[in-house]
Amino acid sequence: MTDMILYILTHKKFNEKYDSRLYKPLLNGSALLNDDFGYLRDDSGQNISKFNIYYAELTGQYWAWKNSNADIIGFTHYRRWFVRDIRFNKLTKNDILNDLKDNDIILPQKTRVKGSIKENMLRELEKNPEYGVKWEDYVKLGDLLKNKFSEYYDTYIDVLNGRTCYNNNMFICSFELADKYFEWLFNIFNLLKEQIDFSKYPKDNKRVFGFFSEILLTVFVTKHELKIKEHYILLSERKMPLIHILIRRFPIISTLEESVGKIVR
Template sequence: MNQKIEIFILTHKKFDEQYDSNLYKPLLNGSCMLDDDYGYIRDDSGENISNLNKYFAEFTGQFWAWKNSDADIIGFCHYRRWFVRNLKFDKLTKKDIINDLSKFDIILPQKRRLNGTVSEVIQDSLKINPDYGVKYEDYLILGETIKEDFPEYYTSFQKVMNSKSAYYNTMFISNKKLADNYFKWLFDIFKKVFDKIDLSKYPKNNKRVFGFFGEILLNVYVLNNNLKIKEHYILFNDRKFPVFDVLCRRFPKLVSVETRLVSLLS
């Protein structure tokens, strides 16, 4: 069967990375607030929540794809983060994706190991920069909402928050049916939490609360549904040395080494 596959490149600006345009589709997030769409798909067409982009970040694009794509398989990368199949940083092809999903339920980025639990890392980060990320009390509201309204997921939520590794970047590829079920669950949670959080306490440049929540919740969904995972390396093309992103995901203490190296060579 000739399966239709759409991998959406989530972006908020024009970018120059080369890609197979038959497979990869640029999707402009928050396009209702932008003057130019650069010829990309807009997330304010069809059924959409583009006007909530400052709170939902890339999830306005993912919502658009959920509601408007008719592909058999959908997925998401970012304008600066791409799934690759090797350390030559060759982007995934249609053949790669079909082969992976014949054996696995979902394709995810290489899992990131942490220097503490997810919960500890969040709290430590807030001590360093209290104006970046989600206030810890709002993660507690997220947990309580899951406990009350989605109790079958609460144990998995606790396990994710107490884990010393996680899948980050809100990137995945799966068949559309699995994606539909995931997004229905995800946006049901978002809807319930939205009215419980005081978003006015967040600074103008850091209101993307649900973007951070989504990273955690993808882990919860995958764990709770016991999905069979295929991991792939990520090309993070903002890094001076992209291979360091691969290494830092496995060995988190290398982050400081990379910082010093970039400083010496810049």
């Protein structure tokens, strides 16, 4: 029998219903919190829980990488869930096993942006310079890849110049594949953390590695030409979740979302 766990990455208590035989809540940054709500904690065993301010949900992913014994491993969020269709049925174990028969990894529906990823980042930074990663640090990431992981550099540039990205740090795959990805990812971050000046980021937005990893996951699956099964993402806190699905596919709809504001949030 295949052992499978989908970790629900969270930093707070939540009330969403789920199959507890498959989905397991994992409290991120639990070393910094007073209550664990009865969830799994990311500060036991090998962990980087106390660095959650820089890694965000990646402290939970690191814990699962170092401490899980599952054959298939996956990550959702307390408010973001893989769903089979627009009826918003959460993925089941059978869904996942069927998907992974012919695919290497399950990922969220690609996010498409207006212009390139780079242009979108620069546009968003101009509107809100206190949110996201400063462009100079994306340059540092590129330089590190060029010098230390050169086989990935061209793909990194292609992703930045492209229009699609796999956001949210959500995926499901074999533990063997996850192990290869995490080994590569955290090796990069262990080198890059010495080059980032975190003091230039506000206290509530130092999660630089959490932003980087969305780009790097896209780089990894692209470089290795993995066979990908995409699924819709349900953002459970939205009043009109279908809008969120459409925005990922048709970026022009984001203009509609901004115009109606609280109606769709």
